[in-house]
Amino acid sequence: MAREEYEDFAEALEALDDDMRFEFLLDLAKKQDASDFPEEWKTDANLMHGCMSKVWLVHEEREGRHWFRGASEAAIVKGLVHMMVQSFSGLTSEEIRAISLDDVRRLNLGALTFQRQVGMMAMLKQIQKLAGQPVARETAGA
Amino acid sequence: MADTVSDRPNSSVLDVEAVRRDFPILSETVYGKPLVFMDSGASAQKPRQVIDAMRHCMEHQYSNVHRGAHYLSAATTDAFEQARDRVAQFLNAASPDEIIFTPNVTAAINLVAHAYGRAFLKAGDEVIVSEMEHHANIVPWQLLAEATGVVLRVAPVEDDGSFRIERFAELLNDRTKLVSITHCSNVLGTNVPAKEVARLAHAAGARVMFDGAQAVVHGPVDVRDIDADFYGFTAHKLYGPSGLGVLYGKLDILNSMPPFLGGGDMIDKVSFKGSTFKEAPHRFEAGTPAIVEAIGLHAAINYVADIGFDAIRAHEAGLRDYAHERLSAIDGMRLIGTAPDKAAIISFLVDGLHPYDVAAVLDRQGVACRVGHHCAEPLMDRLGIIGTVRATLAMYNTKAEIDVLGEAIEKAKKMLS
Ligand SMILES: Cc1ncc(COP(=O)(O)O)c(C=O)c1O
Numbered sequence: 261m262a263r264e265e266y267e268d269f270a271e272a273l274e275a276l277d278d279d280m281r282f283e284f285l286l287d288l289a290k291k292q293d294a295s296d297f298p299e300e301w302k303t304d305a306n307l308m309h310g311c312m313s314k315v316w317l318v319h320e321e322r323e324g325r326h327w328f329r330g331a332s333e334a335a336i337v338k339g340l341v342h343m344m345v346q347s348f349s350g351l352t353s354e355e356i357r358a359i360s361l362d363d364v365r366r367l368n369l370g371a372l373t374f375q376r377q378v379g380m381m382a383m384l385k386q387i388q389k390l391a392g393q394p395v396a397r398e399t400a401g402a
Numbered sequence: 403m404a405d406t407v408s409d410r411p412n413s414s415v416l417d418v419e420a421v422r423r424d425f426p427i428l429s430e431t432v433y434g435k436p437l438v439f440m441d442s443g444a445s446a447q448k449p450r451q452v453i454d455a456m457r458h459c460m461e462h463q464y465s466n467v468h469r470g471a472h473y474l475s476a477a478t479t480d481a482f483e484q485a486r487d488r489v490a491q492f493l494n495a496a497s498p499d500e501i502i503f504t505p506n507v508t509a510a511i512n513l514v515a516h517a518y519g520r521a522f523l524k525a526g527d528e529v530i531v532s533e534m535e536h537h538a539n540i541v542p543w544q545l546l547a548e549a550t551g552v553v554l555r556v557a558p559v560e561d562d563g564s565f566r567i568e569r570f571a572e573l574l575n576d577r578t579k580l581v582s583i584t585h586c587s588n589v590l591g592t593n594v595p596a597k598e599v600a601r602l603a604h605a606a607g608a609r610v611m612f613d614g615a616q617a618v619v620h621g622p623v624d625v626r627d628i629d630a631d632f633y634g635f636t637a638h639k640l641y642g643p644s645g646l647g648v649l650y651g652k653l654d655i656l657n658s659m660p661p662f663l664g665g666g667d668m669i670d671k672v673s674f675k676g677s678t679f680k681e682a683p684h685r686f687e688a689g690t691p692a693i694v695e696a697i698g699l700h701a702a703i704n705y706v707a708d709i710g711f712d713a714i715r716a717h718e719a720g721l722r723d724y725a726h727e728r729l730s731a732i733d734g735m736r737l738i739g740t741a742p743d744k745a746a747i748i749s750f751l752v753d754g755l756h757p758y759d760v761a762a763v764l765d766r767q768g769v770a771c772r773v774g775h776h777c778a779e780p781l782m783d784r785l786g787i788i789g790t791v792r793a794t795l796a797m798y799n800t801k802a803e804i805d806v807l808g809e810a811i812e813k814a815k816k817m818l819s
Contacts, residue, residue, distance in 0.1 A: 278433065278766055279766075279817070282762075282763065282766070282817055283817065286817065286818065313756060313758040333756050333758075333788070334756035334758035334759045334762075335756060335759050335818060336758070336759050336762050337758065337759075
């Protein structure tokens with residue numbers, strides 16, 4: 261399942277220094293081409309609110325599994341979006357519900373600024389919302 | 403407890419290293435790099451004189467104001483009212499009664515829109531703002547327009563960010579009842595000729611308000627010389643604490659206005675048959691005010707006055723010119739806002755790069771800038787851009803820091819293209 265991708269991302273980011281992390285995210289962004297997210301999907305309805313740069317997310321459910329695609333205007337954010345949708349596509353409702361904010365923190369582990377971490381958490385919540393699942397909350401003491 | 407900058411004679415040359423030593427936060431590092439703080443336009447850092455004054459109040463003097471029958475209450479009331487006096491002096495108001503403490507400048511503008519607007523403006527009357535307003539000076543007027551049928555008109559800005567007084571004047575007519583314009587743009591740095599705006603507005607029979615959030619930081623403001631009817635600013639951008647703003651209003655106008663918020667401290671007498679209200683400024687200060695913050699603002703004004711606006715202006719003009727020159731040397735650089743009369747607020751875009759990406763790389767180099775629409779979406783639409791990266795240069799910034807900014811932008815270009 262896509263959790264493995266997620267582990268790969270987390271490990272790759274952990275191993276890199278600052279500049280390389282940017283490069284890594286920018287490379288991810290470059291991998292996405294226009295066909296991944298056609299212009300006509302960039303509608304207000306698909307827009308995530310409250311982001312500093314625009315982020316669009318779309319969702320589809322097939323045979324009990326959720327699939328996501330996303331885009332952003334900013335390259336770094338595009339890389340993050342790519343990481344999120346890759347990690348969390350192909351999961352069942354159950355699995356989506358189980359993703360916690362700590363999982364997102366793990367993905368970030370020292371790699372990104374706080375602001376982007378907040379953005380990533382917002383993305384997770386949006387992914388859960390689109391999949392019709394309750395959104396992750398901070399657990400007590402976190 | 404007036405803590406002055408005793409080791410630094412007031413002169414027209416600013417000793418930036420001495421100034422920096424007064425701001426404890428400037429020796430912080432971020433991501434292991436020295437902090438280069440260029441986001442003072444959003445909120446400025448605080449000198450130890452402000453921090454000390456606020457701590458001193460809380461450790462030795464604190465109590466509620468205007469209420470208690472005891473020593474501390476009298477002492478705090480005294481300090482709070484001295485702060486009001488100091489603000490009056492700072493703006494050259496005719497009386498401290500013309501100084502109302504509010505939570506921020508947003509609240510000051512809302513106060514005028516509500517208390518003055520709803521009492522004196524009616525359907526069909528016109529309010530003029532400009533294209534380069536912060537949302538704080540747009541939305542309160544839109545709410546007033548919705549409630550009363552007042553019409554909002556918008557004075558244009560030029561492509562380079564200049565404000566042309568003759569184009570503003572074209573909007574004035576006998577329906578114009580209020581002009582509310584920024585004294586200095588938070589995105590473009592453009593200074594607005596306030597005195598001329600006030601003269602023209604008054605000649606058309608309108609009242610005039612200025613949003614001085616940015617302007618008070620970069621140069622002296624004399625509300626009587628400008629002949630402003632209302633003038634607002636916010637303490638946290640003037641090296642003071644957050645949670646406090648100021649509304650100046652001419653006394654006769656303030657006393658003709660009904661209250662905005664009701665509650666304690668603002669009443670003369672309350673009964674269930676009806677209540678009567680105090681005169682300005684207390685009429686507009688319902689509830690316990692930001693006491694410690696007012697004392698902090700007093701210290702901040704003293705600090706700025708000790709350094710002196712001549713010195714601050716000369717220093718910031720040097721930074722502005724150097725930043726324009728340094729950044730212009732970068733291929734693909736587009737400076738947004740190059741009006742001849744502008745403060746040291748440098749907005750820019752780099753061709754082909756999203757401003758968010760640029761700011762993210764700058765951040766990693768320790769350079770704190772703001773990115774986005776800067777609460778001025780209509781201005782972004784006017785200029786046809788999605789946002790900018792903004793570096794605000796304050797009295798504690800240096801040319802060496804501008805070099806760091808320049809190098810960080812070059813690095814961002816390399817990484818992102
Ligand atoms: C020109 C201008 N007006 C209004 C504001 C709002 O200030 P505050 O949030 O302190 O009310 C700001 C700053 O954000 C500003 O730059």
